[in-house]
Amino acid sequence: MKKRSLLVLFLIVALTALAACGKQKAEPSATATPASGAGAGEKAAVTLKVGATAVPHAEILESVKEKLKAEGVTLDIKVFTDYVLPNTQLNEKQLDANFFQHLPYLEEFNKSKGAKLVSVGTVHIEPFGGYSRKVKAIGELKDGATIAIPNDPSNGGRALALLEKNGLIKLKEGVGIAGTAKDIVENKKNFKIKELEAAMLPRVLDEVDLALINTNYALEAKLVPAKDALFVEDKDSPYANIVAAREDNAKSEAVQKLIEALQTPEVKKFIEDKYQGSVLPAF
Secondary structure: OHHHHHHHHHHHHHHHHHHHHHHHHHOOOOOOOOOOOOOOOOOOOEEEEEEEEHHHHHHHHHOOHHHHHHOOEEEEEEEEOOOOHHHHHHHOOOOOEEEEEEHHHHHHHHHHHOOOEEEEEEEEEOOOEEEOOOOOOHHHOOOOOEEEEEOOHHHHHHHHHHHHHOOOOEEOOOOHHHOOHHHEEEOOOOOEEEEEOHHHHHHHOOOOOEEEEOHHHHHHOOOOHHHHOOEEOOOOOOOEEEEEEEOOOOOOHHHHHHHHHHOOHHHHHHHHHHHOOOOEEOO
16 A cells, blocks of 8 residues: 555656646747847847849948947848849748839839738939940930830830930820830831840940940949939939838838938938939938
């Protein structure tokens, strides 16, 4: 009888110990491990992966890296050479945000891909321009000259609207920036409109008579819009470049800290000093 009582007592103690161990494993620690260099009570650093084209977007992001680091956000900048992957990877959650595009382009991507990317805020304007290595003024363009424009809908429409504004073509009434080559109703000099991927346009300058180039690609090609372009958009352009995120993370603390860091007097001065009118602050 005594042996049985001892056995029961032993089993109770053993089961109690196992239950305590199980509970300890099931309840994770509520205290995050501080990042390297973080003191007691400080939040662990958050890494924010942001996709950007090299110039000026990645350069502007680099200018706020230290500020964000001091606020607990480590900025991991992924540089892209095209306009497709930054949105695709953001939508697939490989990125937390991106910085390379204007709102009309983002809206076109959402519409065509069924995505739900959103603008977090505007940062700058890149005046779109027309460039040539064959003529020094648009009046010198000959009959049948080839004009290259971006092949994506938003930038293509933007290019055609700029051509119309400078008297080179006339578009169907009311199409505005949504126009396509099919909407050209007047082309007195029979210009040939060649649609190419935006990143390719600086590379074909020697092969065409005029190319409408996004400023980030113009700057990468060492073209200075204020000096080298035959014509550019004015300061009232609706194409301000934005920081984009997903609906599920746009209001996160890290993304909000990013846009706040980019919309400061320091960044405004950085843009004005570095790009000398080729890129304009939009906040």
